Amino acid sequence: MTIATLAATEGVFRSVCPFDCPDTCGLHITLKDGKVTNVTGDPDHPVTKGAICNKVRQLPDRVHHPDRLLQPMRRVGPKGTLEFEPISWDAAYEEIVSRMKDIIHRYGAESILPYSFYGNMGVLNAEGMDRRFFHRLGASLLDRSICNAAGAAGYKYTMGGSIGIDPEETVHTKLFLIWGCNLVSTNMHQTMLATEARRHGAKIVHIDVHRNRTSAWADEFVHVRPGTDGALALGMMHILIRDGLVNESFIRENTIGYKELKDQTDQYPPEVASDITGVPIDQLESLARLYGTTTPSFIRIGNGLQHHDNGGMIVRTISCLPAMTGQWDQIGGGAMKGNGWYSRLNNDRLERIDLLPDPGVRTVNMNQLGDALLTMDPPVRMLFVYNSNPAIVAPDQSKVREGLLREDLFTVTHDLFLTDTCKYADIVLPATSHLENLDLYASYWHLYLQLGEPILSPAGESKSNFTLFKELALRMGFEPELFDLTEEDMIREALDAEFNPLLQGITVESLREHGWMKAGGGRRIPLSERIPTPSGKIELYSEAMLASGLPPVPTYTPLREETDFPFWLTTGPNHSYINSTFANQSKLQKLEKQPTLHMNEQDAARLGIGDGERVLVRNERGEAKLTIKLGRDVLPGVLVTQGLWWDDEEHGRSSVNALTPQRLADMGGGATFFSNRVEVVKL
Ligand SMILES: Nc1nc2c(c(=O)[nH]1)N[C@H]1C(S)=C(S)[C@@H](COP(=O)(O)OP(=O)(O)OC[C@H]3O[C@@H](n4cnc5c(=O)[nH]c(N)nc54)[C@H](O)[C@@H]3O)O[C@H]1N2
Ligand SMILES: Nc1nc2c(c(=O)[nH]1)N[C@H]1C(S)=C(S)[C@@H](COP(=O)(O)OP(=O)(O)OC[C@H]3O[C@@H](n4cnc5c(=O)[nH]c(N)nc54)[C@H](O)[C@@H]3O)O[C@H]1N2
Ligand code: SF4
Numbered sequence: 001m002t003i004a005t006l007a008a009t010e011g012v013f014r015s016v017c018p019f020d021c022p023d024t025c026g027l028h029i030t031l032k033d034g035k036v037t038n039v040t041g042d043p044d045h046p047v048t049k050g051a052i053c054n055k056v057r058q059l060p061d062r063v064h065h066p067d068r069l070l071q072p073m074r075r076v077g078p079k080g081t082l083e084f085e086p087i088s089w090d091a092a093y094e095e096i097v098s099r100m101k102d103i104i105h106r107y108g109a110e111s112i113l114p115y116s117f118y119g120n121m122g123v124l125n126a127e128g129m130d131r132r133f134f135h136r137l138g139a140s141l142l143d144r145s146i147c148n149a150a151g152a153a154g155y156k157y158t159m160g161g162s163i164g165i166d167p168e169e170t171v172h173t174k175l176f177l178i179w180g181c182n183l184v185s186t187n188m189h190q191t192m193l194a195t196e197a198r199r200h201g202a203k204i205v206h207i208d209v210h211r212n213r214t215s216a217w218a219d220e221f222v223h224v225r226p227g228t229d230g231a232l233a234l235g236m237m238h239i240l241i242r243d244g245l246v247n248e249s250f251i252r253e254n255t256i257g258y259k260e261l262k263d264q265t266d267q268y269p270p271e272v273a274s275d276i277t278g279v280p281i282d283q284l285e286s287l288a289r290l291y292g293t294t295t296p297s298f299i300r301i302g303n304g305l306q307h308h309d310n311g312g313m314i315v316r317t318i319s320c321l322p323a324m325t326g327q328w329d330q331i332g333g334g335a336m337k338g339n340g341w342y343s344r345l346n347n348d349r350l351e352r353i354d355l356l357p358d359p360g361v362r363t364v365n366m367n368q369l370g371d372a373l374l375t376m377d378p379p380v381r382m383l384f385v386y387n388s389n390p391a392i393v394a395p396d397q398s399k400v401r402e403g404l405l406r407e408d409l410f411t412v413t414h415d416l417f418l419t420d421t422c423k424y425a426d427i428v429l430p431a432t433s434h435l436e437n438l439d440l441y442a443s444y445w446h447l448y449l450q451l452g453e454p455i456l457s458p459a460g461e462s463k464s465n466f467t468l469f470k471e472l473a474l475r476m477g478f479e480p481e482l483f484d485l486t487e488e489d490m491i492r493e494a495l496d497a498e499f500n501p502l503l504q505g506i507t508v509e510s511l512r513e514h515g516w517m518k519a520g521g522g523r524r525i526p527l528s529e530r531i532p533t534p535s536g537k538i539e540l541y542s543e544a545m546l547a548s549g550l551p552p553v554p555t556y557t558p559l560r561e562e563t564d565f566p567f568w569l570t571t572g573p574n575h576s577y578i579n580s581t582f583a584n585q586s587k588l589q590k591l592e593k594q595p596t597l598h599m600n601e602q603d604a605a606r607l608g609i610g611d612g613e614r615v616l617v618r619n620e621r622g623e624a625k626l627t628i629k630l631g632r633d634v635l636p637g638v639l640v641t642q643g644l645w646w647d648d649e650e651h652g653r654s655s656v657n658a659l660t661p662q663r664l665a666d667m668g669g670g671a672t673f674f675s676n677r678v679e680v681v682k683l
């Protein structure tokens, strides 16, 4: 296929998927008359291999959606009522700049809070010009802890950083443990690699609280109770040690703390582990023996585990398993939770945290936005939201919305659509789609860096995050040498990262020429070069944890039962949306039908609830109306709902985050979206 030159208005263009998904696919975009008519996977991309998910096949509907925001707007009615009038960018900038200056003068820059996440994963638009702007301003810092913080912290204690195996190696794997990960929906190219391995005899085991699409695809399903995976891993280790299935020489050479870990596992004989997890003893025994006798084996650690109160420790515990059987030495052996370490960019240079006028400025945890808006002292006076939709995605939604309704809060939102968060804004700004601007993309799963070029002109008057924060900086009178840059200038700064030798040879030019470049150039990084723990070894015992007040060896702590409500509810993402992105597209809504609540038939019989019935799920924080799906997909006492739906008065939809707590997980300030106690009431 011929790739069109950038100046062309028709043809097939190379691009990158910008969404918060590990796969970061290479895309082929077909343009006709300046419109996107088709999106497919780049057949030459080494990981994408021509396949993309159904969500992004609907990208033309998103980019050319009739609801795209096309010009800035100002609120003219009460907050939340959607009464806006169009204004010019000049007027919008003038208002934002004068409010910022006034707030800084009266209350200090700290009372301004940026709120963003990875609605667009492009480096410049997610953590480039925006960060530099807010640092120079002196705004409160935001701890971007909503996604992988707890698990990343837990994994880091064991392995030293977000460093797993190169997923391309997993075609050689003989045993896959897909652990707390809904792979078929959330990382489809890992299923492609595992399917290839299966053709050569690999076995795939899914460990989850929910028998879902991934369980149907796997060869075996292990049904665990929520938040008990730490005990499952310790039980497996107990059996490995008991049966002499550990690799003593690997442990001696590459780990510290085996003795302490071994002592700990004494407390988890199969009866105990089975009792805690709900996994039958036979299955636990056979799982541990399979793990102990299969090489290479690979554990894909999902994000589901870390969204529990004890999530950091769960990931920490599971990440000790591959060392026990010496997997890290094997091609296709080990684990993967995140792989950000390989393509580390020069973020210091990009974000310029050194520009902070007061390095002691406060940090706000994004999982506690509700409290930040309602109780923080000195109060947040201005909130600037981009790349995120906190009215839907942030926990404890009632508090978030109460905060957003504050009359004395000045809120600016920048998005492609009038999201539920924009409803509360004073100024709404239109954002470009990623097809309308240049950016650099790095995956947190595979090892390729990619360049996404602008192939469409901006819709209406929309501007990219990069342009918005650059222009705001210049209007604030900030130094042109820091802000009056082109996107290419900044990409060069990001790639200029001497501390990361794996980026050698990766330049704007080489990315343009090849489309993508692999960190490390395809060389397999020896284990000794990728354990940046304090000891340089895999830490089964961690002094750093002890110093932080955490148990230094893997430890199982039961989930906290905050109330007497009878059910555990987990509230994960669904197949057709990405967080709340795509939830406003009718084709994808139709596929998801409605927000569903999976309930065990025993519980339903006891409560007299029938399949398809609408129920009210509630706890001390709020309520959500959901439609019952009965079966044995969840264990008794457990409920699962999927998807972050937009507000919908007509169907009585509201995001399940009305139920979730602002409580932080055990590590990294992570979110606890999955540790909810709730009750279910017939409507
Ligand atoms: N289709 C789609 N893809 C996505 C996203 C999306 O919204 N939709 N979101 C993207 C983002 S931002 C992320 S972070 C990832 C998330 O994708 P994943 O890493 O797959 O994480 P989750 O889907 O949050 O949860 C994974 C699984 O954990 C299970 N789970 C919950 N609690 C427990 C537990 O205590 N033990 C065990 N063993 N399992 C448990 C859930 O049932 C779920 O099947 O996906 C990315 N990709
Ligand atoms: N209950 C529950 N809550 C969850 C989760 C869960 O599993 N359960 N998952 C959590 C996780 S893992 C994550 S990562 C978060 C995700 O939370 P968010 O990062 O808020 O993700 P989205 O809902 O996709 O919202 C991203 C927004 O960015 C906008 N956007 C896209 N591109 C651009 C751009 O270039 N510029 C600007 N200005 N805006 C843009 C999109 O239109 C969209 O409205 O949600 C968390 N919330
Ligand atoms: S959402 Fe994920 S799987 Fe779908 S095209 Fe984008 S990167 Fe690929």
Ligand SMILES: [Mo]
Pocket (backbone or CB within 6 Å): 020, 146, 147, 148, 303
């Ligand atoms: Mo996430």
